[in-house]
Amino acid sequence: MNPNTFEYSESFAREMDAKDKLAHFRTRFHFPKVEGKEAIYFCGNSLGLQPKSVKDYLGKELSNWADLAVDGHFHGEDAWYHIRKKSKPALAEILGAQEHEVVAMNNLSVNLHLLMVSFYRPTKERYKIIVEAGAFPSDQYMLETQIKFHGLNPENVLLELSPRTGEHTLRTEDILAEIRIHGDSLAMVNMSGIQYYTGQLFDLKAITAAAHEVGAMAGFDLAHAAGNAVLKLHDWEVDFATWCSYKYLNSGPGNVSGIFVHERYAERPDLPRFAGWWGHDEGERFRMEKGFVPMHGADGWQLANSNVLALAAHQASLDIFQEAGMENLRAKSERLTAYLEFLIEHISGNSGVLEIITPKNPAERGCQLSLLIHRGGKAVFDEFYKHGVVGDWRNPNVIRLAPTPLYNSYLDVFRFATILEQSLEKFA
CATH class of the missing domain: 3.40.640.10 (Type I PLP-dependent aspartate aminotransferase-like (Major domain))
Known part of the structure; x- marks a missing residue:
């Protein structure tokens, strides 16, 4: 996870996704839309996305209820x-x-x-x-x-x-x-x-x-x-x-x-x-x-x-x-979060608008990065959302972003970075 190996480019993000052995799990979740377009969903720390299989799992139990009623407690699969x-x-x-x-x-x-x-x-x-x-x-x-x-x-x-x-x-x-x-x-x-x-x-x-x-x-x-x-x-x-x-x-x-x-x-x-x-x-x-x-x-x-x-x-x-396996998910999470961290620091530089307050050591964090907003307040968060980023605002002045390894991609992170770069122009 050497940040020197990361690049701020779409081709790099796509290359990382192509190498990702967990990438296919993304297709097994429903993504919300913002302004009619699939959102960049970084809010799994508040509510995870719905697996597409949920409907079938619920349907099975609804059928058991319909067909067996009270006997479902002791009979059936x-x-x-x-x-x-x-x-x-x-x-x-x-x-x-x-x-x-x-x-x-x-x-x-x-x-x-x-x-x-x-x-x-x-x-x-x-x-x-x-x-x-x-x-x-x-x-x-x-x-x-x-x-x-x-x-x-x-x-x-x-x-x-x-x-x-x-x-x-x-x-x-x-x-x-x-x-x-x-x-x-x-x-x-x-x-x-x-x-x-x-x-x-x-x-x-x-x-x-x-x-x-x-x-x-x-x-x-x-x-x-x-x-x-x-x-x-x-x-x-x-x-x-x-x-x-x-x-x-x-x-x-x-x-x-x-x-x-x-x-x-x-x-x-x-x-x-x-x-x-x-x-x-x-x-x-x-x-x-x-x-x-x-x-x-x-x-x-x-x-x-x-x-x-x-x-x-x-x-x-x-x-x-x-x-998927927790060890595999954790390994991807560390790489994905490190890439988000690299891009945020690369783009925000010395702008003074935001600061990452989550520990830099991967062993001391999960996939969430918390951004302390020094200028612009909730307007920065609203600007992100307007461009399709679903994150989480917490008073008084923190935006939480959680690239979740089961369904988020390196391309998601790259797309967020381009939005961050555009947004900083308003608040820098």
């Missing part, structure tokens, strides 16, 4: 009673987990709350939580209300880590130092996998190890990391995690989330939890008796039966992920 199991192999690969450590269920914020019930158990001595400053609002609200639920004051509990003066992202050594400083009073580290605003990929392995060294739990919101970065949650000994499926996992707006719970908690019925019928031992479930007995692994945190139509849309994308 992929009986609904066990439908959650179908997504486990792909989720295990994407998250770096054992199949019993993951399950698709609920939505991300709901799952964060459920996991906190089990893994945030403050005591008089250990009660503090480390989180990055400026975490996504859902995480902020969740942490605030969970702390209050325990009768504590968030101002005394939350340790919000900010970058050093003049810097945009956190240094790993500073995160680890804070963990050690507050070790005796630290109950949990609960951070993003990738910070939504800056695009920084945190060192989950090092953070988890440091948390465990001081006796604290380590849990992560992987909304922007799942399907984007290579994860090894089991090997890293992460305690718990959750994610959403509608960003890089391309499973549809607001679609099902999932959880990871490390296998050391697989047979821990003593862990406090908010239980539901579907988390109860499925071999005994239809006895309809009181006395909750959690299922083995992450399944024991389920509440209600599976949303079959949601899981069908989810599976359409997961099958594509298994076919």
Whole structure:
């Protein structure tokens, strides 16, 4: 990924696409249009594109519903009673987990709350939580209300880590130092996998190890990391995690989330939890008796039966992920994002209009680049959109662009660069 090998030319972009072994996956997605033309879609960090196969996957379950009705729970291919199991192999690969450590269920914020019930158990001595400053609002609200639920004051509990003066992202050594400083009073580290605003990929392995060294739990919101970065949650000994499926996992707006719970908690019925019928031992479930007995692994945190139509849309994308392979996707992502970075820096130069605040080190970022706009504000974003670029604006002054390896091309990146060059003339 030596930037000296990159060129700002259409022929170079087309040559790179011709060499790309994943290029054919692009044709398996629907692209939106802007002003009647196919958009340059760099917004997978907010909502992934729809796989064309989704209609068939949904159609199959609609047919099962029509033909079998209630019998669909126990009869036919992929009986609904066990439908959650179908997504486990792909989720295990994407998250770096054992199949019993993951399950698709609920939505991300709901799952964060459920996991906190089990893994945030403050005591008089250990009660503090480390989180990055400026975490996504859902995480902020969740942490605030969970702390209050325990009768504590968030101002005394939350340790919000900010970058050093003049810097945009956190240094790993500073995160680890804070963990050690507050070790005796630290109950949990609960951070993003990738910070939504800056695009920084945190060192989950090092953070988890440091948390465990001081006796604290380590849990992560992987909304922007799942399907984007290579994860090894089991090997890293992460305690718990959750994610959403509608960003890089391309499973549809607001679609099902999932959880990871490390296998050391697989047979821990003593862990406090908010239980539901579907988390109860499925071999005994239809006895309809009181006395909750959690299922083995992450399944024991389920509440209600599976949303079959949601899981069908989810599976359409997961099958594509298994076919492509996370390691292959990550390798392309690093090259594609590096090319975008090269072109932005080549074109913007010393204009002073924008600054990339995402780490330059590929190991410290996913496919997202966050552009801090110094002049022009949202007008710069609006100019991009007018020319067909679908990105993401985040207040107060950041444009997020995410060239996604499953469906974006080097030609997309080149086309964006020509639009960037035209746009800078208005704001430079």
